[in-house]
Amino acid sequence: MQVSYFIATYKKVYLNIIATVTMTIAIGFEGSANKLGVGIIKDGEVLSNPRHTYITPPGQGFLPKDTAAHHRKWVLQICKQAMEEANVTPKDIDVVCYTKGPGMSGPLISTAVVARTVSQLWLKPLIGVNHCVGHIEMGRRVTGAKNPVILYVSGGNTQVIAYSQKKYRIFGETIDIAIGNCLDRFARVLNISNDPAPGYNIEQMAKKGTKFIELPYIVKGMDVSFSGILAFVEKAAKTMLVSGECTPEDLCFSLQETLFAMLVEITERAMAHVQSTEVLVVGGVGCNVRLQEMMGIMAGERGGMCFSTDDRYCIDNGAMIAQAGMLQYESGYRTSIEDSWCTQRYRTDEVDIPWGP
Incomplete structure (x- = not known):
């Protein structure tokens, strides 16, 4: 012995x-x-x-x-x-x-x-x-999230992901353009600076918005579509801004709220499906404080947590x-x-x- x-x-x-x-x-x-x-x-x-x-x-x-x-x-x-x-x-x-x-x-x-x-x-x-x-993997390492549902949002990608059987499985995604691409293209319409990033500058303008403009809300099962929303808000920028019905800040605010609400919906559905209490937000758009806040509210109501990082790793x-x-x-x-x-x-x-x- x-x-x-x-x-x-x-x-x-x-x-x-x-x-x-x-x-x-x-x-x-x-x-x-x-x-x-x-x-x-x-x-x-x-x-x-x-x-x-x-x-x-x-x-x-x-x-x-x-x-x-x-x-x-x-x-x-x-x-x-x-x-x-x-x-x-x-x-x-x-x-x-x-x-x-x-x-x-x-x-x-x-x-x-x-x-x-x-x-x-x-x-x-x-x-x-x-x-x-x-x-x-960087998000998991930095935040300590164990086995979260992952919302991956960037200029070229929008996906809701969860781990299963030795792979990261895609539960939902954009069927046309990525959310970051949608925000970037709208920034060009408003001639917003690309320094440090157009999405960041839209985020700052959205904080000053006071009027919500109703935009198309396109969720198809577990997938989302952004091209129709972009076309609608581009047209609104050409008409409503000229007529004085709203400000550029109002449009940035409305666009963010609508896009992020769609993402929260499909992420919550994925969490319910895999019975997860954790959500991890990664990718460049994941730096957005309002997105983190909305995702945190949803996760909290489910008795869970939202994990995110700052611009060093997002x-x-x-x-x-x-x-x-x-x-x-x-x-x-x-x-x-x-x-x-x-x-x-x-x-x-x-x-x-x-x-x-």
Whole structure:
């Protein structure tokens, strides 16, 4: 019995030593849209996470060609900054991670080329990461959410997600444009500044709105549609503003309230279906305080909680790619150079998640 006790104690101490020594350090390259980020993670701890945003003049969006040129111009400088802030050298890095998709092809490719090059120069394994999974894993890591229903809202994606059988399953999504794209396009109609982001500036204007304008409310089962609402509010901006029936702030307020109410509805339905008491809001639009507030009220009424983060992790960043890549790496995944391509369409539910909640 004493022998068994000492063997068990020895094994426990040995495993603790191994766990302490073998902490993974991952570097992540994110460049799927107009945010270029390089982040370094050590066993889940963010060591550095700098980024640089391509900002266009008011009334204009960002084109893939110009965005890719921005990423090529800044990526080495941002990479150097990340390494210096984290106080690491190439020999300290265990794995190089990059965004495989979804996203805009030009920016994706320009960032992936750097990640491939770094991987070969440093003789480090390479991991291609799903952008959406990166948001989810960073959100779970930062907030401590265990097994939440996830609302993923960004410029290119709108999805309600929950984990089941080693995958993140999509329970509902937009059937046309993403909510971030809807807000960005309306910002162009009002000629709102893109600095720091059009959605952020709409949020600030919405706080000053006092009159609610009824807009179309389009929920189809577990899915939502935003293109009709956008067309309606664009027309309203051309007529109601001219006639003085409302202000730009009123339209921003009305648009936000309507869009967010739709998202709360389908998220609550997903929570009821999977019997979850947690909801996690991720993605660039997830920074919106009003969305977090509305989701928190709904979750609270169900006896649950809403988890969210600030712009350090909601907005596209390199650390989230490093975090998801680290989990893939520790689960035995590797991306060969031959398979290190990018894709504009990479569904969240295509990725195996063996480390799941």
